[in-house]
Amino acid sequence: MFRKVLVANRGEIAVRVMRACEELNVGTVAIYSEADSESGHVRYADEAYNVGPARAADSYLDHEAVLEAARKADADAIHPGYGFLAENAAFAAKVEAEDGITWIGPSSESMETLGEKTKARRVMADADVPIVPGTTDPVTDPDEVRAFGDEHGYPIAIKAEGGGGGRGMKVVEDESEVADQLESARREGEAYFDNDSVYLERYLEAPRHIEVQIIADQQGNVRHLGERDCSLQRRHQKVIEEGPSPALDDDMRERIGEAARRGVKASDYVNAGTVEFLVEGGEFYFLEVNTRIQVEHCVTEEITGIDIVKWQIRVAAGEELGFSQDDVEIDGHAMEFRINAENAAKEFQPAPGGKLTTYDPPGGVGVRLDDALRQGDTIVTDYDSMIAKLIVHGEDRDECIARSLRALREYDIEGVTTIVPFHRLMLTDETFVAGEHTTKYLDEELDRSRLEEAQEQWGTEETASGDDEEVVEREFTVEVNGKRFEVNLEERGAATLPTASGGEGSSGRPEPAGGDSGGSEAAIEGDGERVAAEMQGTILSVEVEEGEEVAAGDVLVVLEAMKMENDIVASRGGTVTQIAVSEGESVDMGDPLVVLE
Structure with a gap:
């Protein structure tokens, strides 16, 4: 068993993994960005290391920063949780190449094969797993999308190779949308998954979303732990998951479970993963494989009594699964609410x-x-x-x-x-x-x-996050060689301490990436309508130019927020007189983006 596991994630999933480590008597290491210096996963871990500023690309997604934290902590394994680097085959390969550090998850080769949707579709088709009609090679030309529409009809789903949870997926309702939606899907894939490759699928109109939890060891044993129903979604993001599915009969339940086992075994997969299916009209179709633990894994744990995260760690350490397929029994019903x-x-x-x-x-x-x-x-x-x-x-x-x-x-x-x-x-x-x-x-x-x-x-x-309490407790973070130490100071009636920028502040927390979290500093001129940011995020692209005429509904700016691409549109027609932001800039809710007259 491992001595010390670095959890390359944050928040509740990091704590979930650390709890499993605690029960296995394994030490835990947290990483954190400047925005997360006071977060719960940092408090829970045995030790914690700063890996960069708030922007995920400069911290949690920085391969070298994460690996360097593991080296400094003398960790002998890395668990990626879900999101961030969990399905990044390139990072997994770097961990595998490190002396003395084990990757807790499927191999980088398996992640590369099953994580990219076109390759996964080929593997599943070869294993006689039903798949939705679609392409098995990446698509780059709008004419390819139009040809697919001519053959299979509309709507069409354009999906990023590395996508998931609706990110990197665009639905084309008719031929007029092909070019814009193809470009948007590729841009989103590049922004979130560093991969602009996309493929096509026939878009099922009203399916159920069913997924099967699997676990496979290094000795060739593959088990499925039953299914979860994740059909209650908003904008392709799950909000309530449950298991077992109320929509499946025993025959389909058995067929889907065995199809998942068959496909995973054919790919020589090791560790935990999820095979997702769409069910419509009494048939099921392979959707994708998530080569990681999932948000909703807890549902399966509650109805099977099997700790999936602990088995992830044990399998990575070389242990053989301690239960057969016949030993897996479904007890009762469970739901998860995000x-x-x-x-x-x-x-x-x-x-x-x-x-x-x-x-x-x-x-x-x-x-x-x-x-x-x-x-x-x-x-x-x-x-x-x-x-x-x-x-x-x-x-x-x-x-x-x-x-x-x-x-x-x-x-x-x-x-x-x-x-x-x-x-x-x-x-x-x-x-x-x-x-x-x-x-x-x-x-x-x-x-x-x-x-x-x-x-x-x-x-x-x-x-508001601030308060007017007379007693002010300040938490300062001191770092020595990247390792985090905390110093607490309580002040009663004292003047506020100056920050490094010369202003006033109530804590020693570092500023978010990009300096001032107030967003755009551009001076707004004129009396036109100010189109403001609807939420905190990063400007992914500016779609208009100064002097351009726009109509109501035209996209002005694309804002990245909560891992989703959000179109900021004009509420009425007019002329763009000023653009207050630029690509890559961070903005807060209410910050001006564009001025229209």
Whole structure:
């Protein structure tokens, strides 16, 4: 077994992995960006190292910075969690090449084969796993998309090779959208996955999203741990997952599980992973393989009693799986609720941040809470919107729903807007309770006014992260050779301390990447309409030029926020008189982007 594992991630998944390490008597190492210097995963770890500024590309995605932290900590293994570098075959290969450091995950070769969707489709087709009609080679020319549409019809899904969770996927409704959507999918793939290669699939109109958890050891044993239903999604992002699926009969359940095992075994895969399928019209089709642990792995753990993360670590250390396929039994029903800092009533708009003035999670029989937070923490909005995961287990689906409602009523969060009201609504929604929802239900069928009513009835609003308390506790971070040490200072009635920039501040936390977090410093001239940022993020591209005439609905700026590409559009026609931002610049909610007259 390993001595010390560096977890190359943040937040609740980092804490989840560290807890597994603790139970295996393995030391833990955290990494953190400047934005995360006070985050929960840093508090939990045995030791922690700074890997760079707030921008993920300069910290959590910096291969050399992460490897250097592992060397300094003398870690003998790296666990990537999910997101960030978890499915980066190039990084996995670098870890594999390091003397004395083991990669906890599938090999870089397997990640490269199954992580790129066209290669995975070929592997699965060869293993007699049904696949959605589509291309097995990358597509670069709009004419190729048009030809596919002529053969298979519209809509068409254009998907990034390295994408997932809706990121890097664009839907082409008709031929007029081909060029723009192809360019957008390639740009998003390059921005998030450093890979602009895309492929095509027939876009299924109303499928169920079913995924099968697998684990495989170095001795050639492959097990599947049953399926999860992840059909309740908004903009292709999962919000509630459950297992087993209410939509499958025993025959299809068996066929999907065996198809997942067959495909994984054919690829010589080792460690944990998930094979995802779309189910429609009584048939199932391979979608993709996630070569990592997933957000919703907790659902499977609750209904099987198998600790998937601990088995990830054991398999990487060379241990053989200690259970057969026949030993895997499904007990009861489980649901996972992503507690995101979002406002469901405003198209799931990410909250701008806030301080957890109250944070009192639920408990009791069958309730599990995976988080990295405590009361008084400030929400970090630089990466994604998820602040916790609530997992509930019951003897059957009915009890699971009733217990989930009880737990959500107990979950007391104040200071930041969350989607807890949305979850409470869904557990009383006839379509969801009946298990008849598809991946299109939230985006296309649910009455939006019900979300507004739920938010008004059960929601809380975010508060400013600052306060006016007379007692000021300052937490300073001191780093020696990249390792983090904390110094706490409490002041009563003292004047504020000057910051390095000469201003006033209330903590020693480093500034986010790019310096002033206030975003654009451009002076706004004229009296035209100011189009402002709807959320904190980074400018991915500016789509207009000064002097250009635009119409209502035209895209002005593409803003990267919460790992998603967001089009900022003109609400009315006019002339662009000023552009206040540039590509790569960080902006806060409310910062001016473009002026129209």
